[in-house]
Amino acid sequence: xxxxxxxxxxxxxxxxxxxxxxxxxxxxxxxxxxxxxxxxxxxxxxxxxxxxxxxxxxxxxxxxxxxxxxxxxxxxxxxxxxxxxxxxxxxxxxxxxxxxxxxxxxxxxxx
Amino acid sequence: xxxxxxxxxxxxxxxxxxxxxxxxxxxxxxxxxxxxxxxxxxxxxxxxxxxxxxxxxxxxxxxxxxxxxxxxxxxxxxxxxxxxxxxxxxxxxxxxxxxxxxxxxxxxxxxxxx
Numbered sequence: 001x002x003x004x005x006x007x008x009x010x011x012x013x014x015x016x017x018x019x020x021x022x023x024x025x026x027x028x029x030x031x032x033x034x035x036x037x038x039x040x041x042x043x044x045x046x047x048x049x050x051x052x053x054x055x056x057x058x059x060x061x062x063x064x065x066x067x068x069x070x071x072x073x074x075x076x077x078x079x080x081x082x083x084x085x086x087x088x089x090x091x092x093x094x095x096x097x098x099x100x101x102x103x104x105x106x107x108x109x110x111x
Numbered sequence: 112x113x114x115x116x117x118x119x120x121x122x123x124x125x126x127x128x129x130x131x132x133x134x135x136x137x138x139x140x141x142x143x144x145x146x147x148x149x150x151x152x153x154x155x156x157x158x159x160x161x162x163x164x165x166x167x168x169x170x171x172x173x174x175x176x177x178x179x180x181x182x183x184x185x186x187x188x189x190x191x192x193x194x195x196x197x198x199x200x201x202x203x204x205x206x207x208x209x210x211x212x213x214x215x216x217x218x219x220x221x222x223x224x225x
Contacts, residue, residue: 004153032212043201044154044216089153091214098169099144099214101153 002027004092006102014110019077021105023090028068031093035064035075038087038104047088048075080109112137115217117202123223124192132187132220134202142207143185144214145169145177147198154201160185161207192224 003026013019023033032051036044048057048064050073056065061078077084087106091099118133136143141162146154146169156169160179174196176188185204189196199221205214 034213036216041221043218046213046215049213091154093212098156098159099154101146101155103151103153 002030002092002094002100004090004100004102006088006090006105008105009103010106010108012108012110013080015080015082017080017109019075019080019084019107019109021075021077021088021090021107023073023075023102025071025073025092025100027094028071029095030068031095033064033066033073033093034091034099035062035073036089036091038089040087044089080107082109082111085109114138115202115204115215117200117217117220119220120218121221123225124189125225126193128192129188129190130192131189132200132202132222133184134186134217135184136202136204136215137183138204138206138215139182140204140206140215141182142205143179144203144205145175145185145187146201146203147171148201148219149198157187157200192222194224196222197224198222 005024034049035047050057050066063076066073087104089104090102115136144159145157148154158177160166163182178186202217203214
């Protein structure tokens with residue numbers, strides 16, 4: 001069974017600092033990995049999807065890397081803003097396409 | 112496009128009552144999913160439907176039933192609600208067979224069972 005872990009559970013940084021969010025998974029036989037953002041009381045918004053054959057994906061200030069052999073992914077958010085405050089979820093897709101989620105990292109960016 | 116829609120947004124039930132959560136997608140996706148999210152835990156898969164006419168159990172199926180009504184709609188039924196089913200329920204859809212197979216989520220249904 002795939003286990004996905006996100007550490008730390010919560011993170012508080014001053015505005016302008018770069019954010020580094022970690023995700024680890026136990027089974028390297030993955031199809032893809034997705035990073036989501038969730039605002040309080042809201043649904044999930046997909047941020048980035050990395051295919052198992054890729055090493056990284058970038059979108060604006062966001063960059064996600066994937067090291068399948070070591071079972072790790074990292075989401076980098078450059079020059080954080082108060083609007084980046086949210087919970088960030090990592091999810092790994094197994095070869096039958098079902099997603100296994102981490103518990104998330106709750107980020108607070110202080111103005 | 113509305114994407115993935117869910118009804119209702121909020122619901123309060125008494126123990127033993129039944130209800131159906133509705134989900135619809137307008138992206139012509141072939142696969143649909145039901146997840147639950149509990150505090151401090153990641154989303155857990157309840158049931159999924161890889162294609163119209165098929166349904167399969169996920170990680171936590173006990174106490175739930177599903178129906179894939181057509182390609183657009185996938186409902187989740189609680190036959191006899193229990194306090195342990197208090198949770199936020201999310202529906203998602205994806206297009207298995209595409210390069211990405213990215214899952215898109217609805218806004219959620221917040222269910223409280225008293």
